[in-house]
Amino acid sequence: xxxxxxxxxxxxxxxxxxxxxxxxxxxxxxxxxxxxxxxxxxxxxxxxxxxxxxxxxxxxxxxxxxxxxxxxxxxxxxxxxx
Numbered sequence: 377x378x379x380x381x382x383x384x385x386x387x388x389x390x391x392x393x394x395x396x397x398x399x400x401x402x403x404x405x406x407x408x409x410x411x412x413x414x415x416x417x418x419x420x421x422x423x424x425x426x427x428x429x430x431x432x433x434x435x436x437x438x439x440x441x442x443x444x445x446x447x448x449x450x451x452x453x454x455x456x457x458x
Contacts, residue, residue: 377391411439415443415446418446418447418450419446419450421450422454423454424451424454424455425451426447426448426450426451427443427447428440428443428444428446428447428448
């Protein structure tokens with residue numbers, strides 16, 4: 377830890393490493409490109425329901441959160457236009 381993150385030198389109490397390959401999302405090459413294309417398509421989505429969440433991204437909780445925010449913005453915009 378200290379070698380990789382020098383700013384932590386002297387602050388690391390212990391390191392616990394778990395390798396759990398079956399629990400880590402593994403996607404084939406091109407998945408990020410597919411997600412970028414899908415999110416661009418969703419920018420023009422004009423329906424009252426929307427898609428979001430980690431089932432779209434699968435790579436990170438931050439990605440799931442952001443797709444949720446984008447979906448909420450689209451639904452809100454749709455309702456405002458009505």
